[in-house]
Amino acid sequence: MHRIKIINGNIITPYRLLERGTIVIEDGVISCVSKEEVAVQEAEVIDAKGHYIAPGFIDIHTHGGGGFDFMDATVEAYLGAAKTHARYGTTAIVPTTLTSTNEGLKQSFEAFRKSKSLNKLGAELIGLHLEGPYFSPEQKGAQDPRYIRVPLREEYEQILDWSKDIIRWSAAPEITGAMEFARYARNKGVLMSIGHSDAIGEKVAEAFENGFSHITHLYSAMSGVKRVNALRVSGVIESAFLLDEMTVEVIADGIHIPADLLNLVYKIKGASKTVLITDSMRAAGMGEGPSILGSLKDGIEVFVEDGVAKLPDRKAFAGSVVTADRLVRTMVKTAGVPLMDAIRMISSTPAKVIGIDDRKGSLVPGKDGDVVIFDAEINIKATIIKGKMVYEKKLMN
Incomplete structure (x- = not known):
C-alpha cells in the first residue's frame, strides 16, 4: 500500500x-x-x-492551456493542457469544445477518449463540455458564427451517440427547438447550461423548468435588462440572481468581471451556488502575444495582452488566459471574499454541480x-x- x-x-x-x-x-x-x-x-x-x-481545484470550463486547445483534437493537446493546469493547482478538468463542424467535434471526442488512460501527470479528465453550437447570433461572443445553428433532434441525438463522455452542454434556451433539446439531453444525464443567450427572464424561467440548471460564464455573452415594446424586461443575468436554485460560474480574472461585480455575485448567490472557472484558451500559462482561439487549422487569430485575449481589433475579449490559482487570488485579494469560501467555489461547489462530489471536492x-x-x-x-x-x-x- x-x-x-x-x-x-x-x-x-x-x-x-x-x-x-x-x-x-x-x-x-x-x-x-x-x-x-x-x-x-x-x-x-x-x-x-x-x-x-x-482540496484540488476543479475547473468545469476550460478550452486548453500551455499552447494546446482541445479543438486541436489530438491526444497531445489533451495531455499537454491537463499537465499545464496541474501546475496551477487544478486536479480535475472538464475539457470544453467550441462551436465547430460536427467532424471537428467527433475528432475531439475520440482524442479525449484515448487521452483518459494515458493521462499520468495532468489534471484528471472528468468529461466533456460542449459549448455550442446552439447559440444566439446576437450573443455569439468569440464563437465562430459560421457554425452557430438551431438544435435539430437528429443532430444532437447523433452527437450524444458519438461519445458517452459528454457531461455538460451550453446552449441558448430562446432559439427554436432548445427546450426539447434540453429535456432530451438532461434525460441522458447531461448538465444543461444557459450560455451565449439573449433570452428574457420569462424564457429563462421556462428553461429552468425544462432542465437548464446552470449559467455559463455569468455576465459574458448574455442579456441583461432591456426594453421590449418600451417596457423593461429582465435578461439572463437578472434571472440567474432571481432563481435561487440556479447555479452560476464566473471567470474570476478581474478583467472579464470587475471586482465589484464578483463581490455582487458572491453576496447574492453565495459560495454554494457560484463556481470559479478559467474558460481558458491555449494561451493560458503562456506569455503575451499572438495566439489562436480554437483549433490550429480552423481557429480565430487573437492577441494576448493585459492578462486577457482580445480580438485583433481590440474591441472585444476573445478568451481567458487565466489559471485556477489566479481565480482564487482574485476572489480573495481583489474581491475580498474569505479564503475558505473562494476555495469552496473552486472545489466542492463545482464537484456538486457536475455530480462528482461523492469522490472529489x-x-x-x-x-x-x-x-x-x-x-x-x-x-x-x-x-x-x-x-x-x-x-x-x-x-x-
Missing part, C-alpha cells in the same frame, strides 16, 4: 481550518484528516511548512487524494492527484 502523510499545514476542510494538521492518503484515497499528529507506518512524508492545504476520508498546497499569496507549492505528486515547487517558509 502506498501511503502519503502531509504534515504541518493549515488544512481547509469543508467547515473549518485545521492549523498544523495532518492528512493521510492511502492508495490514492484520503484515509485520515486530523489536527493532531498521526502515526503512519511506511509513509512518504510531505512537510507543508505552514502553508495551506486545500473536499478533504474528507473516503474521497480521492486530490490536494493542493499553496502559500498566503496563493502561489502553488504542490499538486497531488489521487495520492500522486504531479507538480512540486520547493516548499519554503
Whole structure:
C-alpha cells in the first residue's frame, strides 16, 4: 500500500481550518484528516511548512492551456493542457469544445477518449463540455458564427451517440427547438447550461423548468435588462440572481468581471451556488502575444495582452488566459471574499454541480487524494492527484 502523510499545514476542510494538521492518503484515497499528529507506518512524508492545504481545484470550463486547445483534437493537446493546469493547482478538468463542424467535434471526442488512460501527470479528465453550437447570433461572443445553428433532434441525438463522455452542454434556451433539446439531453444525464443567450427572464424561467440548471460564464455573452415594446424586461443575468436554485460560474480574472461585480455575485448567490472557472484558451500559462482561439487549422487569430485575449481589433475579449490559482487570488485579494469560501467555489461547489462530489471536492476520508498546497499569496507549492505528486515547487517558509 502506498501511503502519503502531509504534515504541518493549515488544512481547509469543508467547515473549518485545521492549523498544523495532518492528512493521510492511502492508495490514492484520503484515509485520515486530523489536527493532531498521526502515526503512519511506511509513509512518504510531505512537510507543508505552514502553508495551506486545500482540496484540488476543479475547473468545469476550460478550452486548453500551455499552447494546446482541445479543438486541436489530438491526444497531445489533451495531455499537454491537463499537465499545464496541474501546475496551477487544478486536479480535475472538464475539457470544453467550441462551436465547430460536427467532424471537428467527433475528432475531439475520440482524442479525449484515448487521452483518459494515458493521462499520468495532468489534471484528471472528468468529461466533456460542449459549448455550442446552439447559440444566439446576437450573443455569439468569440464563437465562430459560421457554425452557430438551431438544435435539430437528429443532430444532437447523433452527437450524444458519438461519445458517452459528454457531461455538460451550453446552449441558448430562446432559439427554436432548445427546450426539447434540453429535456432530451438532461434525460441522458447531461448538465444543461444557459450560455451565449439573449433570452428574457420569462424564457429563462421556462428553461429552468425544462432542465437548464446552470449559467455559463455569468455576465459574458448574455442579456441583461432591456426594453421590449418600451417596457423593461429582465435578461439572463437578472434571472440567474432571481432563481435561487440556479447555479452560476464566473471567470474570476478581474478583467472579464470587475471586482465589484464578483463581490455582487458572491453576496447574492453565495459560495454554494457560484463556481470559479478559467474558460481558458491555449494561451493560458503562456506569455503575451499572438495566439489562436480554437483549433490550429480552423481557429480565430487573437492577441494576448493585459492578462486577457482580445480580438485583433481590440474591441472585444476573445478568451481567458487565466489559471485556477489566479481565480482564487482574485476572489480573495481583489474581491475580498474569505479564503475558505473562494476555495469552496473552486472545489466542492463545482464537484456538486457536475455530480462528482461523492469522490472529489473536499478533504474528507473516503474521497480521492486530490490536494493542493499553496502559500498566503496563493502561489502553488504542490499538486497531488489521487495520492500522486504531479507538480512540486520547493516548499519554503
